[in-house]
Amino acid sequence: TGLQSVSAATLNLRGGSGGVSNGAGIFVNGGPQLLTVGAGGLLLTGGTGTSDNFASIGGNGANGQTLTINVAGNTTLDSANGTTGSSAFIGLGGTGDLGSVTVNLTSLGNLAMTGSSVSPTRSGAAIGAGINQTNATAVVNISAADVTLNAGTLSGARFGHASGADGPGDISVTATGNIAFNSSGSIGTGARTTGNVSLTTNGAGKSISQGANSLISANTLSVSAPGGINLAGPNLVNTLNAASTGAGGITFSNSQSLALGAVTTPLGTQAVNISTVGGSSSLTVPAIGGDDNWTLVSGGATNLNGAFSANSLSLTSGAALVLAQNITTTGNLTLVTPNVASNDIGQSAGSIVVGGQTSINTGAGAVFLAGASSSNDFNQIGVTGGIVTVQDVNSLVINNSTVQNILLSAGGSVSMGGALTATDSSGTSIELVAGSGSGFVNPVGAGALNVAGSARWLVYSNDPVLDTRGGLVYAFKQYGSVFGDTVLGTGNGFVLAITPTLTVGLTGIVGKVYDGVNTATLGVGNYLATGLPGDVITLNNPGSGTYDNKTVGSGKTLTVNGVTVASVLDGGAAVFGYPSSVGTLSGPVGDITPASISAITGITATSKVYDTTTAATLNSGSAAFTGKFGTDMLTVATSAGSFVDKNAALGKAVNISSLSLGGTDAGNYTLASSTASATADITPASISSISGI
Numbered sequence: 001t002g003l004q005s006v007s008a009a010t011l012n013l014r015g016g017s018g019g020v021s022n023g024a025g026i027f028v029n030g031g032p033q034l035l036t037v038g039a040g041g042l043l044l045t046g047g048t049g050t051s052d053n054f055a056s057i058g059g060n061g062a063n064g065q066t067l068t069i070n071v072a073g074n075t076t077l078d079s080a081n082g083t084t085g086s087s088a089f090i091g092l093g094g095t096g097d098l099g100s101v102t103v104n105l106t107s108l109g110n111l112a113m114t115g116s117s118v119s120p121t122r123s124g125a126a127i128g129a130g131i132n133q134t135n136a137t138a139v140v141n142i143s144a145a146d147v148t149l150n151a152g153t154l155s156g157a158r159f160g161h162a163s164g165a166d167g168p169g170d171i172s173v174t175a176t177g178n179i180a181f182n183s184s185g186s187i188g189t190g191a192r193t194t195g196n197v198s199l200t201t202n203g204a205g206k207s208i209s210q211g212a213n214s215l216i217s218a219n220t221l222s223v224s225a226p227g228g229i230n231l232a233g234p235n236l237v238n239t240l241n242a243a244s245t246g247a248g249g250i251t252f253s254n255s256q257s258l259a260l261g262a263v264t265t266p267l268g269t270q271a272v273n274i275s276t277v278g279g280s281s282s283l284t285v286p287a288i289g290g291d292d293n294w295t296l297v298s299g300g301a302t303n304l305n306g307a308f309s310a311n312s313l314s315l316t317s318g319a320a321l322v323l324a325q326n327i328t329t330t331g332n333l334t335l336v337t338p339n340v341a342s343n344d345i346g347q348s349a350g351s352i353v354v355g356g357q358t359s360i361n362t363g364a365g366a367v368f369l370a371g372a373s374s375s376n377d378f379n380q381i382g383v384t385g386g387i388v389t390v391q392d393v394n395s396l397v398i399n400n401s402t403v404q405n406i407l408l409s410a411g412g413s414v415s416m417g418g419a420l421t422a423t424d425s426s427g428t429s430i431e432l433v434a435g436s437g438s439g440f441v442n443p444v445g446a447g448a449l450n451v452a453g454s455a456r457w458l459v460y461s462n463d464p465v466l467d468t469r470g471g472l473v474y475a476f477k478q479y480g481s482v483f484g485d486t487v488l489g490t491g492n493g494f495v496l497a498i499t500p501t502l503t504v505g506l507t508g509i510v511g512k513v514y515d516g517v518n519t520a521t522l523g524v525g526n527y528l529a530t531g532l533p534g535d536v537i538t539l540n541n542p543g544s545g546t547y548d549n550k551t552v553g554s555g556k557t558l559t560v561n562g563v564t565v566a567s568v569l570d571g572g573a574a575v576f577g578y579p580s581s582v583g584t585l586s587g588p589v590g591d592i593t594p595a596s597i598s599a600i601t602g603i604t605a606t607s608k609v610y611d612t613t614t615a616a617t618l619n620s621g622s623a624a625f626t627g628k629f630g631t632d633m634l635t636v637a638t639s640a641g642s643f644v645d646k647n648a649a650l651g652k653a654v655n656i657s658s659l660s661l662g663g664t665d666a667g668n669y670t671l672a673s674s675t676a677s678a679t680a681d682i683t684p685a686s687i688s689s690i691s692g693i
Contacts, residue, residue: 005033010040010073013055015047015086022049025056028092033067041073041109044090046082046116046123053082056089058130063099067092074109075144077125080152082116087123089162091138093130100137100169103127110177111144115152115187124155126162129169133161137195138169145203146177149189151211156184160192166217168194175201179225181233183211188233190215197237199223207248210235220261223252234277244270249292253277257300259284265292269311276300279318291330312356317343320365324349332356333378339363345385351375357399360385364404380417381408395438405455409433409483414461415441416448416470425453432459433483436497439466446471449492456492463498464532477570479532479577488576502565502578504529504539504585510558511591514668516629518547520558520590527585531568535575539582540564547590552668556590597634597661598672599626605641605654605680616641616654616680625661627669634669637662641678648682 006026016022024047026035035057047053055077058067069075069090077088092101105111105127116123129138140159149157161167171191173179179201181189188211191197197218199208207227210216214233222241223229228248234255241261242250249271250263258276260283265272268291275297276283283298287306295314296302302317304325312331315321320343321335333354337343344366351374352358358378360367362385369376370391378392382399388406390396395412398420405424408414414434422429429451434440440461442448448470449457456475460483461467476489480499487495507528510520522545529537545560563582568575602624606617620636628634640658656676661669 005036007036007038008040009038010043011035011037012043012045013057014043014045015053015055015082015088016049017047017053018049019053020050021052022047023052023054023056023086025054025058027059028057028065028067033065035067035069037069037071037073037075039073039109042069042071042075042107044077044088044125046079046086046088046125048081048083048118049086051083052085054085054087054089056087056091058089058091058103059093064101065092065099066102066104068104069106071105071107071109073107075105075107075111077113077127077157079116079123079125079155079157080114081118082123082155084119085122086116086119087162088113088125090127091130091140091162093133093136098135100139101129102139102141104141105143107144109144110146110148111142112146112148112150113157113189114150115156115184115189116154117152117184118154120154124152124162125149125157127159128171129161129163129167132163134163134165134167136161136167136169138167138193140169140171142171142173144175144177147173147175147179148182149180149214150182151184151187151189151214153184153187156187156214157189158192159190159197160217166192166194170195170197171218172198173200174198175206176203177201178203178206178227179208181210181214181216181231183213183233186213188212188214190217190233192217194219196220196222199225201225201227203227205246205248222261240274244272249273254281257282257284260286262286263288265290269293271295273297276318281318283317287325293331307350319343321345323347323352323369326350327352329353330355332359334359334361336361337363337365340365344368347371347374347376349373351377353377354379356380357382359383359399362386367403370409382418395435398432405429407431407433409435410438411435413438413441413466414459416444419444419447419450421450422455422457423452424455426455428458429455430457431483432457434459434461437462437466439463439468440494441468442470442472443468444470446473448472451492456490458487458493458495460495460497462496464494464496464534467494469494474573476574476576477535479575481577489574493573496577498532500532500535500578502529502531502537502582504537504563504582506558506560506585506587506589508589509591510545510589511593514550514552514592514595514629516550516595516632516668518550520545520547522558522560526589527563529565531578534570535578536569537565537578538567538569540566547592550592550668552592552594554591555588556592557586557588558590559584559586592668594668594670595627595629596672597625597627597669600624600636600659600671600676601626603636603639603656603676603678605643605656605678607681607683610646610648610682610685612646614642614644614646616643616678618654618656618678625669627672628665632665632668633663634665635662636660637666643680643682646682648684650681651679652682654678654680
């Protein structure tokens with residue numbers, strides 16, 4: 001009792017090998033205690049006797065008592081062969097199980113602790129509060145080179161309360177070598193307290209590790225190692241602070257909800273793997289910066305409470321995931337929730353910027369990564385989910401995806417990097433929207449977009465010149481429309497913002513023989529209609545039009561009224577968006593050739609008295625023109641007549657020649673024959689006298 005100081009070059013305490021209660025130890029009770037051991041080291045060995053053959057340093061210390069052990073060599077607590085109650089133990093118990101005690105162990109060599117492979121009852125190795133203490137506050141401070149806790153096949157080794165129950169007090173372990181909590185089968189080792197645990201190794205390349213069944217239980221766990229941290233056991237920690245100060249990464253698993261504190265890896269890109277297991281084990285993550293590769297797995301909800309920046313992030317949430325912070329990765333981003341319809345991924349604020357590929361899997365859950373305030377840039381995205389809405393401010397590549405239905409919009413182009421399949425069997429199950437001035441690019445082929453049942457896909461872009469459709473079969477195209485406008489077509493289709501230019505006109509020659517009127521008859525071949533490449537435009541092709549006038553001529557202006565667009569097709573696909581009414585067309589395609597006057601009749605010859613000539617006088621005032629139309633004005637411009645001979649006779653034939661047409665409409669006709677005939681009399685001349693007889 002009181003201040004005690006014990007020094008030894010070597011201290012070896014070994015429990016008895018026979019009988020009961022043949023323990024070995026140093027018992028302290030009250031006051032600070034100092035134990036100094038030389039380079040020979042400290043060895044506590046649990047006995048092999050029947051029971052309670054412990055090896056221990058400690059006792060029922062008074063409240064506030066401190067036990068300090070300084071060892072210049074190695075420190076070993078070995079209960080490998082310890083029987084029931086035959087543990088290797090260093091610790092104090094507070095008075096009445098309510099006090100506060102401190103155990104300080106500094107070993108310049110290694111610290112090794114081993115549990116029993118003989119008995120599961122009070123046979124392990126421990127440093128902390130006493131065997132019978134559960135409520136006393138035990139502060140444990142360990143310093144050594146390597147710190148190794150090995151489990152036996154039936155009992156383990158631990159820092160904390162030796163009773164097996166977690167009690168109050170902080171545990172601090174500092175090493176210059178490795179810190180290892182090893183397991184043996186289902187038996188583990190650990191550091192257990194309701195207070196805080198600190199594990200630190202400063203040796204270059206040294207690590208902190210944990211076996212599969214070893215356990216750290218603490219309110220706050222702080223770990224730091226240059227060679228990596230691998231604590232993947234079923235830990236029970238409320239808050240984790242972790243620092244990988246060298247080239248090693250960080251792996252930590254927890255069996256209850258966990259809040260991350262400061263997690264740092266100052267020396268380049270490292271792997272950080274944090275997980276909680278159990279259906280309600282949530283994970284809360286503060287603001288994260290750096291260039292590490294992060295893997296976060298939560299058995300319950302996942303809460304990102306600050307901006308997250310890393311080389312890559314793989315986040316698996318056991319419940320619905322709502323993103324409200326900025327996420328930035330230079331590499332890949334993976335977001336996963338369980339395959340349950342209610343376990344959605346949503347975005348209420350912030351922006352997501354990904355330099356690599358984005359992979360999202362909600363099973364049947366919805367995905368909503370969009371919003372007026374978001375400036376998402378996913379670069380490449382693949383989705384497995386239910387109802388999916390994704391908005392990207394730049395160009396976006398879609399990798400292999402299977403969804404219930406999807407609305408994906410980009411500020412730039414939309415490109416296919418794999419097949420997109422939607423399982424909804426009706427309605428519009430795929431909507432892809434490229435940004436203004438951008439197109440749709442499909443190098444995948446005809447199987448790039450796949451819908452079920454009577455459902456359809458729609459692709460919105462700007463100009464077909466910018467699109468690479470890659471063999472996709474579509475039922476229609478619609479111009480002059482953007483996302484949100486009424487879609488006129490049925491089935492799969494492309495909706496394009498560009499307004500098409502329709503060029504229509506008259507072509508060929510629309511000719512006729514003069515018929516006295518200005519009406520024209522047109523055929524299908526007289527109409528010309530062109531639009532955007534690939535579109536075949538058919539007009540209603542009216543069969544009649546009007547020449548500028550009725551007169552003969554070539555290159556005459558022809559006018560057609562009531563021209564409309566009857567149909568526009570792109571192969572077998574209907575095309576919407578061209579104007580339906582053209583109105584009036586005109587062009588210099590008219591050609592009217594002269595009509596033929598087959599004969600001129602009604603020209604009469606005037607009878608005469610024989611005058612020794614055949615000359616006949618003609619009268620064309622009553623001439624008629626065979627082949628003249630309507631009220632056209634024709635006259636005989638020239639004519640010449642002669643009797644068949646000079647002799648007098650009644651009804652003599654008169655030959656008419658040199659006929660030509662005159663009158664205002666003469667230019668619209670040609671004369672088939674310039675000759676005609678008439679009859680007239682030549683009466684004998686009178687001889688008034690005969691002389692010279």
